Amino acid sequence: MNHWIIAPILLPPLVGAVIIIAARYQVALQRIFSVASTVALAAIAIGLLVQSMSGQIGVYELGNWPAPFGIVLVLDRLSATMVTLTALLGVAVVLYAIGSGWDRRGNHFHALFQFQLMGIFGAFLTGDVFNLFVFFEVLLIASYGLMIHGGGATRLRAGVQYVVYNLLGSTLFLFALGTIYAATGTLNMADLALRVAELPAADTAMIRVAAILLLMVFAVKAALIPLHVWLPATYAEAPAPVAALFAVMTKIGAYAIIRVYTLVFGPDVAATADIIGPWLMPAAMITLAIGMLGVLGATHLGRLAAFAAIGSMGTLLIAIAPFTPQATTAALYYMLHSTLAGAALFLVVDMVRARRQAEDDSIAPRPVIAQNGLIAAFFFACGIAMAGMPPLSGFLGKLLVLDAVRDHAQVWLIWAVILLTSLVAVVGFARAGSMVFWKVDPAPDAAAAAPPPAALPFVATGGLVAGIVALTVFAGPVTGFLSATSAQVFDKQSYIDAVMNTPRAQEAEAANAAGKPLAYYGKDAGKAETGSTDTGTDTPQQEKTE
Amino acid sequence: MEYLLASAIGVLTAAGIYLLLRQRTFPVILGISMLTYAVNLFLFASGRVAINLPPILLNETPTYTDPLPQALVLTAIVISFGMTAVVVLMALGAYLSGRTDHINLGAAPDADRDAGTEVGK
Numbered sequence: 001m002n003h004w005i006i007a008p009i010l011l012p013p014l015v016g017a018v019i020i021i022a023a024r025y026q027v028a029l030q031r032i033f034s035v036a037s038t039v040a041l042a043a044i045a046i047g048l049l050v051q052s053m054s055g056q057i058g059v060y061e062l063g064n065w066p067a068p069f070g071i072v073l074v075l076d077r078l079s080a081t082m083v084t085l086t087a088l089l090g091v092a093v094v095l096y097a098i099g100s101g102w103d104r105r106g107n108h109f110h111a112l113f114q115f116q117l118m119g120i121f122g123a124f125l126t127g128d129v130f131n132l133f134v135f136f137e138v139l140l141i142a143s144y145g146l147m148i149h150g151g152g153a154t155r156l157r158a159g160v161q162y163v164v165y166n167l168l169g170s171t172l173f174l175f176a177l178g179t180i181y182a183a184t185g186t187l188n189m190a191d192l193a194l195r196v197a198e199l200p201a202a203d204t205a206m207i208r209v210a211a212i213l214l215l216m217v218f219a220v221k222a223a224l225i226p227l228h229v230w231l232p233a234t235y236a237e238a239p240a241p242v243a244a245l246f247a248v249m250t251k252i253g254a255y256a257i258i259r260v261y262t263l264v265f266g267p268d269v270a271a272t273a274d275i276i277g278p279w280l281m282p283a284a285m286i287t288l289a290i291g292m293l294g295v296l297g298a299t300h301l302g303r304l305a306a307f308a309a310i311g312s313m314g315t316l317l318i319a320i321a322p323f324t325p326q327a328t329t330a331a332l333y334y335m336l337h338s339t340l341a342g343a344a345l346f347l348v349v350d351m352v353r354a355r356r357q358a359e360d361d362s363i364a365p366r367p368v369i370a371q372n373g374l375i376a377a378f379f380f381a382c383g384i385a386m387a388g389m390p391p392l393s394g395f396l397g398k399l400l401v402l403d404a405v406r407d408h409a410q411v412w413l414i415w416a417v418i419l420l421t422s423l424v425a426v427v428g429f430a431r432a433g434s435m436v437f438w439k440v441d442p443a444p445d446a447a448a449a450a451p452p453p454a455a456l457p458f459v460a461t462g463g464l465v466a467g468i469v470a471l472t473v474f475a476g477p478v479t480g481f482l483s484a485t486s487a488q489v490f491d492k493q494s495y496i497d498a499v500m501n502t503p504r505a506q507e508a509e510a511a512n513a514a515g516k517p518l519a520y521y522g523k524d525a526g527k528a529e530t531g532s533t534d535t536g537t538d539t540p541q542q543e544k545t546e
Numbered sequence: 547m548e549y550l551l552a553s554a555i556g557v558l559t560a561a562g563i564y565l566l567l568r569q570r571t572f573p574v575i576l577g578i579s580m581l582t583y584a585v586n587l588f589l590f591a592s593g594r595v596a597i598n599l600p601p602i603l604l605n606e607t608p609t610y611t612d613p614l615p616q617a618l619v620l621t622a623i624v625i626s627f628g629m630t631a632v633v634v635l636m637a638l639g640a641y642l643s644g645r646t647d648h649i650n651l652g653a654a655p656d657a658d659r660d661a662g663t664e665v666g667k
Contacts, residue, residue, distance in 0.1 A: 130618060137625045144632055153644035157651055160571060160640045163633045164649070167578050168566065170629070174585040174622055178592035181615065233651055 002051070005060040005075045007044050008083055008121035011037060016114035031098050034110035038090045041117065045080070045087035052080035053481070055488065057498035059127070066505035067127075068191040074127035074499060077485035078332075082124040082255055085336055086248050088467070089343055090117055092460045096347050097241035099456020100354060105150035105239070112149070116142035116245065123252050127499055129180065130187045132256065133173050136221075140166050143249065146242040147234065158237035165230035169220040176213035183207045190499035192264045193492055196271070204271035211265045211272045215279070218260070221253025223313050224280075225287040231310055232294065236302030240350030243305070244343035250313050251335055257320055258328060263492050267323045280321040281410070285417045288314025292421035295386075295428035301349040301361040304432055308345060308386045311425060312338035315388075315418065319401040322408055328486035330400035333479055337393040337471055341385035344464035348378045351457060352436060363432045365441040374458065376437035381465050383429030388422045393471040398422065400479070551591055558584035571637040571647045575630065582626035589619045 015037040023029035051058065058075035061067070094113060096102075103109035119139025126132050148159040181187055183206040184195040196207055216227065223231040231250070235243045257280075265272040291311025298304035316338060319331035353359045355369035369375065381392065388394040398418060405414045471478060488494070511518040558580050565577025593612030601613035641647045 130621075134621065134625070137629070141628065141632060144636065148636060148639075151639075151643070153640070154651070156636065156640035157644050157646075160633070160637050161649060161651070163629075163636055164566075164571075164574055164578065167626075167629055167633060168581070170625070171578070171581045171585050175588060177618070178585070178589045178615075181589075181618070182592040182594075 002058050002060065002075075004044060004048060004051075005058050005073050005125065006062075008041055008048075008087070009073070009118055009125065011041060011044070012114040012118040012121070016111040016118070019111040019114065020108065027104055030110040031103070034094055034113060035091075035098070037114060038087070038094045038117070041121075042084075042087040042091050045084040048075055049080040049084045051075070052077045055484070057488075057495060059499055059502050061502060061504055064504060066502060066508045067499045068186055068188050071131050072127040072188070072190075072499055073125045074189075074495070075125065076495065076498075077481070077488050078255070078258070079124045081332065081336075081482070081485060082251070083121055085251075085339055086117065086120050086124070089245065089248055089339060089464075092343070092347075092463045092467075093241045093245045095463075096244065096350075096457050096460035097239075099454045099460060100240070100350065101454075102150070102239050102241050108145065109149055112142050112145040113245075115139075116146060118142075120248060120252065124255060127190065128188050129192065129260070130177055133170070133177060136173065136252075137170060139249070139252075140170070143242075143246070146245070147238050149239050149242060155237045155239075158233040162230055162234040165220070169217055172213060172220070173217040176210050176217055179206055179210035179213060183210060188499070189260070189263055190496045193266070193496055194500075196264055196269055199271060201270065207265075207271055208275060211261075212275060212279075214260060215257070215276060218253045218256045219283070221250065222257065222317060223250050223253070223287070223310050224283050224317060225290060225314075226283075228287060228290070228310055228313075232303055232306040235306035235309060235346070236300065240346050240353070243302075243346040243350075247309060247339050247342035247346065250309060251316075251339055254313070254316050254320060254331070254335060257317075258331070258489060262323060262328075262489050263495060266490075266492060277321050277323055280317060281408075281414075284314050284317035284321055285414065286314075287311070287317065288417060288421050290314075292424045292428065295425050296431070298428070298432070299363055301352060301363060301432065301436065304363065304428070305342070305345045305349050308425070309338075309342045311421065312342060312386065314421075315398065315401060318414060318418065319404060322405060324404070324407075325483070325486045325490050327401075327404035328489060329479060329483040330397070330404040332482040332485060333393075333400055333471075333475075334397035336478070337385065337397045337468065340464050340467045340471065341382055341392075341394060344378070344461055344468070345382040345386060347457065347461045347464065348375060348382055351375050351378075351461070363435050365435065365439040367442075368440045372437060376433065378461055378465060379433055379437065381468070383426075383433055385468050387425035387429055389426060391472065393468050393475065396472060396475050547597065548595055551587065551595060555584050555587050555591070558587070569648055569650065571641065571649055574649060575633055575637060578633065579626075579630055582622070582630070586619050586622055586626075589615050589622060591615075 015033050019030050019033050023033060052075055060073040062071045062073070097109060116139055119135050119142055122135030123132055123139060126135055144159065144163050147162055148156050177187065180192065184192055186192055186195055199207060220227045235246060238246060261276050265276060267273050267277070288311050291307050291314050294307025295304055295311060298307055316331055316334050319327050319334055349361060352369060352375060353361045356366055360366065385392040385394040388398040402415055402418060405411055408414060508518050562577045562580030562584060565573045565580060568574055568577070593615035596611035599609055599611040600607060601611050601616055603610045637647065
């Protein structure tokens with residue numbers, strides 16, 4: 001077993017605990033630990049990504065329990081890509097938080113940040129739906145703390161909305177899981193895929209309900225219409241580094257939709273094939289339209305960035321909804337792009353806020369801010385990327401999406417929605433940008449807001465923009481890797497084989513056939529009693545094979 | 547027994563959703579608690595309702611009740627307990643600093659964004 005797979009889940013909580021216990025009052029130490037941990041996580045994530053490129057699906061059995069009985073972590077190309085994306089975003093966000101002083105405005109920013117990373121990595125790596133729920137809760141409870149970091153009445157009240165909405169989502173998740181367990185008797189994704197495919201046609205009512213319930217849960221996370229209402233206030237009011245990290249949180253919903261609705265309720269499963277895609281597509285188109293209209297109508301930069309995030313989720317879900325390998329490739333490319341662009345946009349908005357009086361981010365003429373030109377250039381780049389204009393990766397992403405839905409029945413409608421909303425977004429960003437950066441209010445007290453010219457925020461934001469540029473320049477190799485990823489996602493048999501037929505599972509099978517208890521360690525199979533490693537006679541788990 | 551359990555889950559869910567749609571934080575939190583009770587019972591029922599059976603396979607009894615949903619319920623209870631505590635504290639903080647317990651952000655004049663400004667009042 002490759003123990004590196006669990007490292008992204010183990011490292012952040014350990015560092016987080018050290019930060020809370022040992023470095024509670026020393027911000028400098030907290031920063032050192034936090035940066036070291038995120039950089040190490042990025043290195044580990046890239047290592048895992050390189051490993052996954054071979055096409056081998058890595059399986060980590062927690063506690064050495066084979067698949068349907070124990071919880072497994074699964075590292076395939078998709079999860080490795082998402083883990084790497086999160087880790088790299090984490091580095092940029094933590095640098096920005098330090099550079100802008102956001103981490104000093106309240107307690108425990110870095111500890112909460114580490115726990116948040118743990119939850120996100122866990123959600124991407126787990127191969128068990130109930131474990132997915134648990135990691136959702138881990139990342140949510142950390143995000144509640146981060147969301148209200150720095151305090152303030154409006155932020156707290158937006159935080160309450162956010163918490164209530166997500167608690168509702170969690171309850172719905174539990175209802176869905178209960179229904180799935182009642183219908184199939186398992187919660188392991190690979191095992192579920194086997195059992196759902198075997199269900200007799202007359203007996204699928206429950207699993208169809210569960211599939212729709214689960215889609216609603218992921219739609220809450222992915223901010224799909226009409227379950228998006230929590231997002232604008234949350235993202236606009238959250239501290240900027242947190243909002244930037246949240247850019248990857250909506251993608252968790254998208255990831256979960258890709259994972260569950262290709263593996264468990266895939267397009268080849270007769271029971272659910274006709275309910276997921278046809279519902280997802282129109283909802284995604286409306287999400288895109290609402291998001292981009294919100295960009296046009298926003299009166300504050302924070303809201304503008306939040307609605308741009310909703311719009312990008314709409315485009316992303318349009319690409320997911322057909323559930324074909326080509327469309328999924330486009331979706332994955334757009335997912336990488338929109339995470340970086342969305343995060344960068346939140347950071348740019350915060351740079352404007354920090355340089356104005358009273359953190360005012362309204363889209364209206366104000367005294368000229370410090371470093372106006374550089375920040376305007378960043379905003380321009382983010383606007384181009386989010387709206388999908390050439391030459392940045394947003395354009396390529398949208399082109400891939402347009403190309404991928406070519407064979408869809410509603411192709412003209414989809415094209416019209418994507419192209420028109422792009423125009424709306426261009427107008428919205430142009431209006432906001434020219435109003436904020438060019439129309440200067442010649443107030444006498446222009447010199448009042450002069451923040452320290454810290455370089456780190458520019459490094460962090462510039463890093464994200466550089467990521468977008470790199471995604472554009474290396475679009476060929478990236479899409480090549482992503483099409484291999486989506487091919488692997490749709491090859492569900494290899495996933496099931498990898499999870500269900502590990503060496504340990506075969507050992508358990510052999511021990512069961514021989515009527516012997518399963519030895520604790522693989523090497524000591526058959527001589528468990530004499531083994532000096534442990535109490536030896538660990539209870540056999542084959543009894544439940546039913 | 548099935549009827550009792552099913553109607554209990556249904557009534558709790560209905561009451562929870564009704565309370566959740568209220569405007570103020572306190573009924574909303576009560577509604578969330580109701581919903582978590584409902585979902586805990588529902589998870590129990592997902593392993594089939596069995597009476598007077600051990601949750602473990604023994605030699606003397608031929609059948610057993612499924613232990614896994616009980617483990618799931620335990621996890622769900624712990625998580626929902628923690629989450630409820632968090633939301634109560636956050637709602638209290640929001641009420642104390644915002645002087646209103648309306649869920650809706652537009653229901654009260656937008657207070658200051660800064661943390662420090664509220665302290666002196």
